[in-house]
Amino acid sequence: MELITKPGLSNCEKKNRSLIVAENRHRRVDVEKLIEKTLLLSAAVFVLIIALITIFIFAKGLPLFSKIGLGDFLFSNQWNPTKGFFGIGTMFIGTLLVTMGAMLWSVPIGLSSAIFMAEIAPPRIGKTLGQLVNLLAGIPSVVYGFVGLIVIVPFIRESFGGNGMSLLAGAIILGIMILPTIINISRDSLLAVPNDYKSSSLALGATHFQTIRYVIVPAARSGIITSVVLGMGRAIGETMAVVMVTGNSAMIPTSILAPIRTMTSNIVLEMGYASGDHQTALFATGMVLFLLIVGLNLIINRLAKAGTDDGRG
């Protein structure tokens, strides 16, 4: 925004102009400071919120361990809160199983779709597919749950037996829900691979598939793994849809057609009437989830760092 001195201006006019500019500059410094302060305040509020949530969960959940040991809480399979048994072992296993079940089918499909959209499909089709994926990501989870309850549960009941509300139903619905996360992030990281890599590989005589297999996917590896871990985080944290289709029995499933209960389901199912130790136990369940998600985020950070190192090498 420098002042361009136009020819034909008198000295007086020039002087006036420069005065105005100086004033503007002065005001801008004020505005800059105001903006900086506002942004700082926003950041502070956000940090404060996270800190408060963390403190709240732990303050509400930790007292449980003065009554029951940590081991009993984590590994006991007895969940009977009205009689004083608070073991979340079955739910821990439930969460792990349903998450693994979802990853088992959605990771291969998600990755293949991402590769297709980034490398094989014409750019315009790739873009359209990307928008469809975004649409999938925008559907509220209760809608997924409802579809699961009305379509998938009866389908499982009629084709495989059991009552339909099962580990399998949960894995199917969760898999659909984490597809957008996997596809979007993998696709972005595939698209971010420098074009030179691809050209060089093709110039060396590799086929398109060989290039994808040996050059592009390895180069985008850290992004792909991040997408998988983020998808896993979403699967662990998802609640509403899972509650609706998994049957929520607090027991270790004997088959994929048996009902399960996840840790998130446990909280949402029972928080309505829980009081006293029961409520504390639900907060403690929240603590375990919290730590699990923090752990996953730490893994992602590691991976991101490893990724940049790879890029340099």
Place this chain on the structure above:
Amino acid sequence: MRRKRNVAIVMVGMILILLLAVAGCSQKEGSKSGDDGQGTAKLEGTLTIAGSTSVQPFSEVLAEKFQEKNPGVKVNVQGGGSSQGVEATISGAADIGAVSRDLSDEEKNRAKLTVTPIAIDGVAIVVNPANQVSGLKTEDVKNIYLGNIKNWKEIGGIDAPITVVSREDGSGTRDAFTNIVMNKEDIVKSAIIQNSTGAVKTTVAGDKNAIGYVSMSKVGKDIKALDIDGNQAIEANVKSGTYKLQRPFIYITKDNPQGLAKAFIDFVLSPEGQNIIVEEGAFKIK
């Protein structure tokens, strides 16, 4: 370009500040009007109700309406269970104890408690309308929920596994069911757990081999209530006592209810209060 962006940031900042200010103001206004109250109210003070979690939702709605009518009154509704309601009433921690069973002789002897029944709750055992079973003995229901009876053919139905549907721990309906039918024994672990009456109904309506339980007033067209021990699950049989899966909701007070407690109980027993009870899903006491 740069200046435009700056302006945008400033605008966003200002909007945020404005929003905060507005939020702050409105909150202040809210609390102010609450403090002022209405000078016309005759009743003032705080009333504490504690006890049964089954009665709690009823008490909460009743308390809300009561506070609307008497702005000077604050009614605290707490859970804790029927036994705690009795304890709290005897100790004086609660003005009114809410109990969803008959008092035991021991409880009756501990202090002079005045019992006021406010509602009757009936528990209906429900199945899919396509199910050919139309009635069961209480013992059969218990055995189904214990996991001893696993197939409908054992109790006069088709050859199909029973899908047992239950409510979550802490639910008042589950509490009623375990007390009346199960004799406090544990429900089989493989039971499907749903955390609302609506979800139980949807599950039973969608699975022709399912059995569940809901508050009797919530039985709709999509599901079928079974006769228990030969008695139809209808309000008249609950009131006459022939349908056994029922329990009273009672309020207890130390001595005769007085002041605020009396005013509240009178409100609960008034036609308006009783209608609220029916809307919330129990039967009138009269």
